[in-house]
Amino acid sequence: MTTYITNIGLLATPRGDSARRGRQQGEITLLRDAWVAVEGGKIAAVGQGQPAPEDGDTLLDAGGRLMTPGLVDAHTHLIFGGWRQNELGQKLRGVPYLDILAQGGGILSTVRATRAASEEQLAHKAEAVLAEMLRMGVTTCEAKSGYGLEPEQEYKQLRVIRRLNETQPVELAATFMGAHALPEEYRGRREDYIRLLCREMIPYAAREGLAEFCDVFCEEGVFTARESRTILEAGLAHGLRPKVHADEIAAIGGSQLAGEIGAISAEHLIVCPPEGIRSLAAGGAVACCLPATSFYLGAAYAPAREMIGAGVPVAVATDFNPGSCPGSSLQLAMNIACLKYRMTPEEVLTAVTLNAAAAIGRAGTIGSVEPGKQADLLLWNAPDLDYVCYRFGSNLVGTVMKKGQIVHEE
Numbered sequence: 001m002t003t004y005i006t007n008i009g010l011l012a013t014p015r016g017d018s019a020r021r022g023r024q025q026g027e028i029t030l031l032r033d034a035w036v037a038v039e040g041g042k043i044a045a046v047g048q049g050q051p052a053p054e055d056g057d058t059l060l061d062a063g064g065r066l067m068t069p070g071l072v073d074a075h076t077h078l079i080f081g082g083w084r085q086n087e088l089g090q091k092l093r094g095v096p097y098l099d100i101l102a103q104g105g106g107i108l109s110t111v112r113a114t115r116a117a118s119e120e121q122l123a124h125k126a127e128a129v130l131a132e133m134l135r136m137g138v139t140t141c142e143a144k145s146g147y148g149l150e151p152e153q154e155y156k157q158l159r160v161i162r163r164l165n166e167t168q169p170v171e172l173a174a175t176f177m178g179a180h181a182l183p184e185e186y187r188g189r190r191e192d193y194i195r196l197l198c199r200e201m202i203p204y205a206a207r208e209g210l211a212e213f214c215d216v217f218c219e220e221g222v223f224t225a226r227e228s229r230t231i232l233e234a235g236l237a238h239g240l241r242p243k244v245h246a247d248e249i250a251a252i253g254g255s256q257l258a259g260e261i262g263a264i265s266a267e268h269l270i271v272c273p274p275e276g277i278r279s280l281a282a283g284g285a286v287a288c289c290l291p292a293t294s295f296y297l298g299a300a301y302a303p304a305r306e307m308i309g310a311g312v313p314v315a316v317a318t319d320f321n322p323g324s325c326p327g328s329s330l331q332l333a334m335n336i337a338c339l340k341y342r343m344t345p346e347e348v349l350t351a352v353t354l355n356a357a358a359a360i361g362r363a364g365t366i367g368s369v370e371p372g373k374q375a376d377l378l379l380w381n382a383p384d385l386d387y388v389c390y391r392f393g394s395n396l397v398g399t400v401m402k403k404g405q406i407v408h409e410e
Contacts (some may be wrong), residue, residue, distance in 0.1 A: 002044060002057045003404060005377070008034040008066035011046070012385045013369040014350040019146030019286050019313035019358035026346040036067070038375040041403035045371055055379045062379050065398060066388070068349060069369050070139030070376030071330050075267050075288050077321035078126050078143035078172075079157040082113030084322045091297070097324065098221045098249065107181040110322050114147035118318070122160045129320065130170045134408050137397040139376040140171040142317075142360050144215055148181030151201050154178045158210035169407040173360040175243060176202065176211035179223055179231045192391070194227060198234035204239035210363065214240035218254035225253035232261055241361065247272040254398040265315070265359040269302045270294060277303070280312045286359040287312045289351075290319035291325055291336035304341035314343070315359045335392040345389040348377065367387035375404035 011034035020027070037309055045051075053059060065258045087109075090100055100106045114122070126143075133141060143161045148154035154176065155180055161174045179194075186193040205325040207212045214235025218228040223358040232242040241264045246254025248268035255276025258266035265286040269276070273289075280287055289302040304314050316337045337343045337351065357367030366374050379399040382388050388396055400408040 001039075002053065003060060003069070004037045004051045004053050004057060005038070005060045005062055006035045006051060007064055008036065008062040008067045010034070010384055011036070011067045011369060012349060013069055014354040015365040015368055015370060016354065019057055019355045020305050020350050021313040022308060022311045025308055025350045025355070026119055026344050028346045028349060034067070036369060036377065037087050041372050041375055041405075043369060043371050043375050046369060057244060060241065066380040066382045067369065068378050068380065068383060068385070069353040069367055070378055070400065071137040072360070072362070072367060073133060073138045073141045073320070073330050073374045074265070074356040074359040075290060075316050075319050076141055077146060077319070078129060078141065079122050079145065079160050080110050080114050080147045080322050081117035081122065082110060082322065083326065084109060087323065097297070101181070101221065101253060104184070106323055110147045111181070111183065113398040115153050116255060117396060118348050119156055119160055121162070122157065123163055126160060126164060127168055129170055129328050130164065130229055133328035133330070134170050134400060135138070135397065136329055136331055136395050137378050137400060138170060138330055139400065139402050140173070140357070140360070140362065140366055142173045142175060144177040145211070146158065146177030146215070148189050149181060149183035151196070151204070154201055155208075155210060156358040158205060162210060169402045171402070174211045175213040175215050175360070176205040176235070176240060176296055177215040177217075177279060178202070179216035179228070181217065181222055190227070194230060197231055202231075202234050202240065206235075206240050211240055213243050215243040215245060215267070217245040218252065219248055220250040225257050229257055229261065230253065232263070236261075240360065243267060251276065255280055264361060268293070269307075270300050272303060272307075277307055277310045277312060280307070281310050285312075285356055286315050288315045288339070288356075288359050289341065290325065290333070291340055292318055292329075292333045293319045293325040294340070295336050296325050296327070301340045304337070304343055308343075308347065309334070313349070313355045313358065314351050315355040316348060317356060319340065331388070331395065332392060334389055338389045344387045349385060349391060375401060377401040381410070
């Protein structure tokens, strides 16, 4: 049996099964008076005008609304205990993040809260956030560990991700990020912790199928570029594709490393230098930019226009986390990407669909409205893509479909 979604006022979608770069990032398909046929959870056909359904087929009227692919949030720190509203005052007084971290706050504060939380508590909290994201159009989401910084605590976070993948509609991609910070108990013993990561934690996470990717915070005061290479190469040896938190605060070689090591993505990139952009372009990494983090921290914005000009595919994600971006709205990130990165609505759509899917190895199955792709679809309470990027502060998503099933409707 086929389900036909008809009377789509405007269908807006990128095309292809790989990341779009350069001018291609803004070249999307726009079909007016469109329809989409769904069979077995996948897109069977796309057309314009009136389809020709058979007896027994189902018709859904889109009401003349805008349709896009489901949104993909390619960078989140979804699983954590506690919050960090107590740090707001320090941020307002201009205390740098690395100073907060050095005082035992920041990531280390969340580590203590996460270690104290049960799997059930972590799952309940994250499930509520995923429900928020779903209502705002996110159908696939990357989720990192990194608030355990100890073997069993890291595995606990990854088990929660696996559990949530089975119990709620948003599809999750798991990233092991034990190299998020140096735990307090390893102060003065950096090499010991790196050995623990490489010899025990990474092999276990890979062997148990708990993660697809390995990420590292390559940053001043956290892990050096050399240390990050060691950790990511250990991940590669066990089948975990590398990601790099790079150039968020200081350019210490993270973006160059991402290109050299063949990372699937480099994240943040607020202070990415020209040589880093060249390395990303040569290595084929997706630049996963996080404009809501820059907004929240009052920081500079990643050079997204320069990246697009250099042929680096750009994705946009929330960076949802309890410290530097306690917000789950990918729609807000889209607005900020237009206003501060100066990306066009067409480029932004690609950034939160196909390029974001490529950043988590799923561009062949999601990220565009094309035959053969998974039927992850959104109907917006909007006439066109410009309206979505023009409005901010309101949830404009009306209907969310995951694998052809309606999972949320206003």
